[in-house]
Amino acid sequence: MAVSPRTPGAGEMFQLLRDGRPRTRAELATLTGQARSTVAGRIDALMATGLIAPAGEATSTGGRPPATFAFNASSxxxxxxxxxxxxxxxxxxxxxxxxxxxxxxxxxxxxxxxxxxxxxxxxxxxxxxxxxxxxxxxxxxxxxxxxxxxxxxxxxxxxxxxxxxxxxxxxxxxxxxxxxxxxxxxxxxxxALGEHRIAWPDVADLILVKVATGIGAGIIADGALRRGAQGAAGDIGHVAVPGAEEVVCRCGNVGCLEAIASAQALAARLREEGLDVAGPADVVALVRGGDVSAGRAVRQAGREIGSVLAATVSLLNPSVIVLGGILAEAGEHLLAGIREVVYRRSLPLATQHLRIAVARSGAQAxxxxxxxxxxxxxxxxxxxxxxxx
Amino acid sequence: MAVSPRTPGAGEMFQLLRDGRPRTRAELATLTGQARSTVAGRIDALMATGLIAPAGEATSTGGRPPATFAFNASSxxxxxxxxxxxxxxxxxxxxxxxxxxxxxxxxxxxxxxxxxxxxxxxxxxxxxxxxxxxxxxxxxxxxxxxxxxxxxxxxxxxxxxxxxxxxxxxxxxxxxxxxxxxxxxxxxxxxALGEHRIAWPDVADLILVKVATGIGAGIIADGALRRGAQGAAGDIGHVAVPGAEEVVCRCGNVGCLEAIASAQALAARLREEGLDVAGPADVVALVRGGDVSAGRAVRQAGREIGSVLAATVSLLNPSVIVLGGILAEAGEHLLAGIREVVYRRSLPLATQHLRIAVARSGAQAxxxxxxxxxxxxxxxxxxxxxxxx
CATH class of the missing domain: 3.30.420.40 (ATPase, nucleotide binding domain)
Incomplete structure (x- = not known):
């Protein structure tokens, strides 16, 4: 009569309390379908860890008002x-x-x-x-x-x-x-976890794209981060960009997106054009200052990134694409380039409700x-x- | 004292029985953490629907042997x-x-x-x-x-x-x-659901690619089918293929993968080359019969599909890619073309354990x-x- 040892325990009951709302023993018994005595024991065990704490009394419906318990996030x-x-x-x-x-x-x-x-x-x-x-x-x-x-x-x-x-x-x-x-x-x-948690908690399908020294994506699908079999999912920086076979990437391959459109790659290109650019921050400063070559270069990078994101939209059908990383701070040029290609290259069903926006959670994400x-x-x-x- | 009405009920207990194993009331009480009386009531309710049925007696440890109940899949x-x-x-x-x-x-x-x-x-x-x-x-x-x-x-x-x-x-x-x-x-x-269920039930991250009249993919990530925000996920047939901008697709766009590498597209191309090809089945027959142009065309289609799958591997890091649809029946040529590009274009972490195989569940999937x-x-x-x- 071997039975799997896993029984819904205090850990599962605790998930109900993570929303921070105080609840009585009776409410928890109803919510879990567990006996009052079981619930009382689990509350004691959770109190002992400090993860929950007494949270005052509920309104009484007659008799002694029942005690409530709530998640103690500062424990x-x-x-x-x-x-x-x-x-x-x-x-x-x-x-x-x-x-x-x-x-x-x-x-x-x-x-x-x-x-x-x-x-x-x-x-x-x-x-x-x-x-x-x-x-x-x-x-x-x-x-x-x-x-x-x-x-x-x-x-x-x-x-x-x-x-x-x-x-x-x-x-x-x-x-x-x-x-x-x-x-x-x-x-x-x-x-992606931070931006989703902070700015888009109710969106089930979101792609965060970071454009900085490198380029990469984080994938939220059906509400959770998807890492793939080895945790390598989202590695769009090394997807091949058409027509760029002569550009060698630091990964050893040729024509990778990040060898062409990362902030680092843009800085190098603008330097070759004679602009005074030491790194990504200077690219952003130039664009914000209205420099036409820099703005054009960022928009073109947006198009290259857009070509890979168009494939991503076809593959994953997200409802939101969020841009982060230092190049996202260069304003509308990057967004404009990305939007131009994504909306041209994807089927209507996938883009009719698609939003493409700059990350809201900033450097804290x-x-x-x-x-x-x-x-x-x-x-x-x-x-x-x-x-x- | 408003409480969410959702209580773990008979439906949740029933999930434990879906594996087909007979279980006693006592085992179900242990597994669910519910009171014996609650479990007995739910068993009665499930018996009334026919979804479970008596499945004989368990071995007794003394006294009357307890009755067992099991999923009645034929109900x-x-x-x-x-x-x-x-x-x-x-x-x-x-x-x-x-x-x-x-x-x-x-x-x-x-x-x-x-x-x-x-x-x-x-x-x-x-x-x-x-x-x-x-x-x-x-x-x-x-x-x-x-x-x-x-x-x-x-x-x-x-x-x-x-x-x-x-x-x-x-x-x-x-x-x-x-x-x-x-x-x-x-x-x-x-x-994808059928192939995953039948042939790869233990694989968490799988992409099924169908190459037939059109080309599309089904995405299993973390064990479940991912449909995206509108259910349009997996639509790789309309991803742009580099250097094919002159080919018009039935979707109205140009350079789409399926306009170049679908079984339909191959049939049309081989017809232009003077071969007697009415449709996809003839392409498969020619390749199997050893026709060199047909074999070469299928291998090249594999490379085009591979270029999109390389991006897919970078994005999703699956552990298995399965090929289905009529063109998968053309044997090793399609697989060889796909493997050639995927293994060249993806990072080592994503391909070291990657398997690329023909669907096992056949036309029934x-x-x-x-x-x-x-x-x-x-x-x-x-x-x-x-x-x-």
């Missing part, structure tokens, strides 16, 4: 980390994505995993302190890296702009500094997405069951 | 319908995809929704009779159409090869013939996928709750 904290090629952003949030402390600093990812992760650990601990929390309060760490990450292991896989990081045991290294689960993903996926990834993991039914077992 | 039937441009396939299956009766017939989709759906209704009723089932046994109808279908309404949307079908109320018309829910999807999605779509709908927790309420 623990998570650390979100968003590492780019040349900068880092860290945030300590509570379990409901409220930012408690935040920090932005220059950082060279090319220094390699040892120095970079040591810095992350030290800075993370300091930031926890700033937030008034101790290391014991930490429920998880979420980290985004600017390159492909194998999701199952959290190891970078041949990341083109991260020398020394290939197959590094990032979760293992960080676990030696933090006594909490560590989740690692690429920078675009955490940005990645770090908040990383923190949310860690919080979601810590608050999953299995994790809460383990805490209350 | 009802579903009708699956797979309509192509020039043929139809119908199957009556039980609720666990066992085929009870099947029929294959020529049918011109271009005759329009009135005549075609009247024929489907008449033939469907006859096939139910052949299967020894009555109209009252019918739990649902699943229908696949060879064109874009808006999933929420079940209406075709500007289908290029289905004159007269645009915005036709297909579910409404069929509901006047069948007293059961009608679900409509495009032919490639039902084929679509009709069984359509039937499975109807059965899944009929057996969903909400549907079963409604039956037992």
């Amino acid at each position: 623990q904290a998570v650390l979100g980390v968003d590492l780019g090629a040349t900068h880092a952003r860290l945030a300590v949030t509570d379990l409901a994505s409220t930012v408690l402390a935040e920090l932005d600093a220059p950082l060279a990812i090319a220094d390699g995993p040892g120095p970079v992760l040591a810095w992350v650990a030290e800075t993370g601990h300091k930031l926890l302190e700033t937030a008034g929390r101790s290391a014991a309060d930490l429920a998880g760490v979420g980290l985004g890296l600017p390159g492909p990450v194998e999701h199952a292991t959290g190891h970078p896989n041949n990341p083109p702009i991260m020398p020394g990081w290939d197959d590094a045991d990032v979760p293992g290294i960080l676990r030696s500094h933090f006594d909490a689960p560590v989740l690692v993903d690429n920078d675009v996926n955490i940005m 990645g770090v908040l997405g990383a923190a949310a990834m860690a919080a979601d993991h810590a608050l999953s039914p299995d994790a809460v069951d383990a805490l209350t077992a | 009802q039937a579903v009708l699956g319908v797979d309509l192509g441009a020039t043929h139809a396939r119908l199957a009556v299956t039980d609720l666990a995809s066992t085929v009870l009766a099947e029929l294959d017939a020529p049918l011109a989709i271009a005759d329009g929704p009135g005549p075609v759906l009247a024929w489907v209704a008449e033939t469907g009723h006859k096939l139910l009779e052949t299967a020894g089932r009555s109209a009252a046994d019918l739990a649902g109808v699943g229908l696949g159409l060879p064109g874009p279908v808006e999933h929420a309404t079940g209406h075709p949307n500007n289908p290029p090869i289905m004159p007269g079908w645009d915005d036709a109320d297909v579910p409404g018309i069929l509901r006047s013939h069948f007293d059961a829910p009608v679900l409509v999807d495009n032919d490639v999605n039902i084929m 679509g009709v069984l996928g359509a039937a499975a779509m109807a059965a899944d709908h009929a057996l969903s927790p909400d549907a079963v709750d409604a039956l037992t309420a």
Whole structure:
């Protein structure tokens, strides 16, 4: 009479409370279909973890008013980390994505995993302190890296702009500094998670496209991030662009989208045209200042990106495409180029309700997405069951 | 004290029984965490619908051996319908995809929704009779159409090869013939559902590509079919192929993949070269007979399809790509062309474990996928709750 051991437990009941609304024991018994005594025991177990707390009394319908219980999002904290090629952003949030402390600093990812992760650990601990929390309060760490990450292991896989990081045991290294689960993903996926959570929580099908040093996409389909079999989904930067076979990409292939239309590629092209451009920020500044060549170059990059996004629209039929990364700050030129090609190249059914917009969550998207990834993991039914077992 | 009315009911308990294993009341109480009395009541309600039935006695550990209950897949039937441009396939299956009766017939989709759906209704009723089932046994109808279908309404949307079908109320018309829910999807999605169910049930991320009169894909990600916001996902036939801007597609755009690499396009090209080719079947016959021009043309079509699939692999990181449709029957040439480009154009992380194979479920995939779509709908927790309420 072998029976699977998995019984809907405290973790599943807790999911009902994650919306923050206070509920009575009787309401929870009705919602879960569990006996009052079972519910009472699970409430006690959840109270012991601190994840829920008493939230006053409900209105009585006669007799003693019943006690209510609610998600206690401030009981623990998570650390979100968003590492780019040349900068880092860290945030300590509570379990409901409220930012408690935040920090932005220059950082060279090319220094390699040892120095970079040591810095992350030290800075993370300091930031926890700033937030008034101790290391014991930490429920998880979420980290985004600017390159492909194998999701199952959290190891970078041949990341083109991260020398020394290939197959590094990032979760293992960080676990030696933090006594909490560590989740690692690429920078675009955490940005998609953050933008979706902050700005488009009710949209089921969304593509976030980051145009910066590289180009990549994060895919939300049916409400959840889709990473694919190895966590490599969304890698549109290395899709071939027609007619660009002579351009060699840092990945070793030719004609890749990001070798032609990334902020880095545009900076190089404008430099060749004699403009005073050191990097992506200068491209944005030139466009905003009304420079015609720069504006034209960004619009053309939009068309190239649009040609790949047109295929993406045909394949995934999203209702929203959101543009992020530094080149999205160049204003309407990028959007205009993308829209021009996407609306020309896709079937009516896929574009009639399609919105293409610039990300609303700004520079915080990645770090908040990383923190949310860690919080979601810590608050999953299995994790809460383990805490209350 | 407003409480959401949704309580885990008989429908949710029934999901545990869908694997077909007999279980006792005590096992179900343990698995669901519900009280024995609650479980007993739900078993009675499910028995009354016929969805479960007594399945003998479990081994006793002393005392009277407890009764067991199991999913009774033969209690009802579903009708699956797979309509192509020039043929139809119908199957009556039980609720666990066992085929009870099947029929294959020529049918011109271009005759329009009135005549075609009247024929489907008449033939469907006859096939139910052949299967020894009555109209009252019918739990649902699943229908696949060879064109874009808006999933929420079940209406075709500007289908290029289905004159007269645009915005036709297909579910409404069929509901006047069948007293059961009608679900409509495009032919490639039902084929992906069928192939996934039959041949790759344990693969979470799979793309099915159908290469026939048209070209389309069905996307399984994280174990489920992803249809996108309007149900238009997977429409790779109208992605632009580089260097083919002079080829006009039936969709009105230029350079579309299916205008260049579909079985129809190949047949036309080989005809121009003076070969005696009336349609796709002749292309397959020529390739199988060793005709060099035909083999070369199919391999080149594989490369064109491969260029779009390389982008698909970068975007979705599937672990399996399955090729279906009549051109997949032409043997290794199509596969070879596709593999050549996909493995050249995608990043190592996405291709190191990627398999590209011909569909295993053959011509049955679509009709069984359509039937499975109807059965899944009929057996969903909400549907079963409604039956037992």
